[in-house]
Amino acid sequence: MDTIKASQIRAARGLLDWTRDDLVEKSGVPKSTLVRVETDVVSPRAATLSAIRTALETAGVEFIAENGGGAGVRLRKGG
Numbered sequence: 001m002d003t004i005k006a007s008q009i010r011a012a013r014g015l016l017d018w019t020r021d022d023l024v025e026k027s028g029v030p031k032s033t034l035v036r037v038e039t040d041v042v043s044p045r046a047a048t049l050s051a052i053r054t055a056l057e058t059a060g061v062e063f064i065a066e067n068g069g070g071a072g073v074r075l076r077k078g079g
Helices: 006-016 020-027 031-038 046-058
Strands: 061-064 072-075
Touching: 006 020, 006 031, 006 046, 006 061, 006 072, 020 031, 020 046, 031 046, 046 061
Parallel strands: none
Antiparallel strands: 061 072
């Protein structure tokens, strides 16, 4: 799965109990950019999505590709 959706980012933050500020700190993505990404105002650059994804995956989130049930997120087992 190459890309992640705004809804997955929001859900991942919820699973981790992270605020936007937490994700900004962990990813290095400016808060204004994160807000625009999470609200689907912009199509983010690949580097921006990569930074967000890496921060969330490092914290234990797994992104689930669409497979008939829709894209989603979950916490890694044992993590």
